[in-house]
Amino acid sequence: MTEAAESLDQQLWDFVYAYDAAYDAAARAVGLSAAQACLLDALTGGSRAMGELATELLCDASNVTQLAARLEARGLVARDPDPVDRRVKRLSITPAGRQVHQTVRAGFDFPADRLGRLSDPERRQLSQLMSKLLA
Amino acid sequence: MTEAAESLDQQLWDFVYAYDAAYDAAARAVGLSAAQACLLDALTGGSRAMGELATELLCDASNVTQLAARLEARGLVARDPDPVDRRVKRLSITPAGRQVHQTVRAGFDFPADRLGRLSDPERRQLSQLMSKLLA
DNA sequence: TATTGTTATACTCTATAACTATA
DNA sequence: TATAGTTATAGAGTATAACAATA
Numbered sequence: 001m002t003e004a005a006e007s008l009d010q011q012l013w014d015f016v017y018a019y020d021a022a023y024d025a026a027a028r029a030v031g032l033s034a035a036q037a038c039l040l041d042a043l044t045g046g047s048r049a050m051g052e053l054a055t056e057l058l059c060d061a062s063n064v065t066q067l068a069a070r071l072e073a074r075g076l077v078a079r080d081p082d083p084v085d086r087r088v089k090r091l092s093i094t095p096a097g098r099q100v101h102q103t104v105r106a107g108f109d110f111p112a113d114r115l116g117r118l119s120d121p122e123r124r125q126l127s128q129l130m131s132k133l134l135a
Numbered sequence: 136m137t138e139a140a141e142s143l144d145q146q147l148w149d150f151v152y153a154y155d156a157a158y159d160a161a162a163r164a165v166g167l168s169a170a171q172a173c174l175l176d177a178l179t180g181g182s183r184a185m186g187e188l189a190t191e192l193l194c195d196a197s198n199v200t201q202l203a204a205r206l207e208a209r210g211l212v213a214r215d216p217d218p219v220d221r222r223v224k225r226l227s228i229t230p231a232g233r234q235v236h237q238t239v240r241a242g243f244d245f246p247a248d249r250l251g252r253l254s255d256p257e258r259r260q261l262s263q264l265m266s267k268l269l270a
Numbered sequence: 271t272a273t274t275g276t277t278a279t280a281c282t283c284t285a286t287a288a289c290t291a292t293a
Numbered sequence: 294t295a296t297a298g299t300t301a302t303a304g305a306g307t308a309t310a311a312c313a314a315t316a
Contacts, residue, residue, distance in 0.1 A: 170282085
């Protein structure tokens with residue numbers, strides 16, 4: 001053989017490393033941290049309660065409060081009391097927030113770039129393997 | 136079809152998300168941050184200059200200084216001047232550091248667990264696809 | 271009394287700028 | 294003068310504990 005094969009473990013590590021770095025760069029390009037971009041992304045499907053967001057982002061509720069405060073200060077999200085249970089605050093994305101979110105999406109070209117190196121059958125193969133890894 | 140297929144983009148996102156969370160958990164289980172664990176990992180092949188580490192970890196040199204200071208305070212790394220160029224400080228892992236590193240490795244069972252769901256041919260397939268994604 | 275979210279606090283990550291020591 | 298690393302500082306991420314409002 002002409003070169004030492006990198007182990008699959010190492011390949012996964014390298015891929016995740018590059019993926020994370022690319023996402024971070026795309027977020028920073030619009031002045032957001034990766035955590036802020038993730039929170040914004042979690043709101044694109046509709047408003048969410050703070051507690052739901054903490055669960056989804058795998059972090060403490062107090063952390064969501066602070067991330068939301070920074071995004072709110074930039075006008076990217078809005079915080080409104082839930083009409084049914086007034087303890088609950090629902091966070092939603094503003095039009096400006098959607099704009100920024102779209103820019104991050106567009107700047108995060110890593111997945112499209114890399115997957116573009118595969119043929120259609122290879123992408124189907126990868127998707128099936130991923131299904132097993134995620135199941 | 137019986138269920139909506141998740142897009143390959145989304146599958147990659149989910150996989151990376153789970154991978155990162157698992158690594159973070161393995162590090163935290165021994166009282167390290169993910170960043171500290173990565174620094175420790177970068178030293179397992181031998182001592183490294185601070186500057187090299189900054190390049191490898193994609194961060195500023197001042198950051199390495201502080202990460203190293205915390206690990207040094209716990210006795211996991213040692214900092215020694217390079218005998219040739221005394222401006223250079225070489226960081227190396229201590230026996231205690233190796234011990235902790237091994238514990239993190241063992242606790243980070245995510246890759247082995249997930250890859251264990253694949254057959255040998257499937258793992259070879261995945262490795263070949265990864266080669267193309269990383270090339 | 272239990273739950274949702276916030277506030278206060280503390281520690282870590284990270285970068286920039288100024289500095290020290292060495293080359 | 295240029296380079297390696299550190300220090301000082303500041304903003305952000307994160308968690309814990311104490312708290313307020315509501316249920």
